[in-house]
Amino acid sequence: QKEVEQNSGPLSVPEGAIASLNCTYSDRGSQSFFWYRQYSGKSPELIMSIYSNGDKEDGRFTAQLNKASQYVSLLIRDSQPSDSATYLCAVNSGGTGGFKTIFGAGTRLFVKA
């Protein structure tokens, strides 16, 4: 069973701090990794994708990938109350029938003003 694990939280950080969200995955052959943000009552929206080891930065967001450790993280700098949401880690996993995106259960982030 291919899995993606996330701490459910809630993770609470003060406004302006760095929020660090972590994710581990079980399929060593995975090649594509994604972070989605889901506000309460809304559908998920894609915020970052990463395909190779290292860091990828986009504005206040940095995704980090370590394939050897099967670990993906998302850092949010200068956290704002509007960043309060559930963050879903997703991993593309291959197998019979083609790729399937496996989602973690999500980490709830709460940014205190």
Add this chain to the structure above:
Amino acid sequence: GAVVSQHPSWVICKSGTSVKIECRSLDFQATTMFWYRQFPKQSLMLMATSNEGSKATYEQGVEKDKFLINHASLTLSTLTVTSAHPEDSSFYICSPRTTQETQYFGPGTRLLVL
């Protein structure tokens, strides 16, 4: 880019009626479409996967005769909830996948069955 529309955004219906939900990828072609259901405060639950022109593959526990999926073109897929009952009340979300293996999500359809 990657705009996905879903219609209707919310629907209230009587028990026993059927509801059709449309999902369109407006600026890309989706060779694969995923349909999810999400109950309040719970995780996304994958219901089925469909490839354009093929029959959908349903996850264990999802009744294929109750949740009819049609993926007739690379930009349109529909989910029909047949003979809906109150336990089918949920948030239904389509998720087209691009040829580059990236999944996007529609805005969702909130279904309330009375």
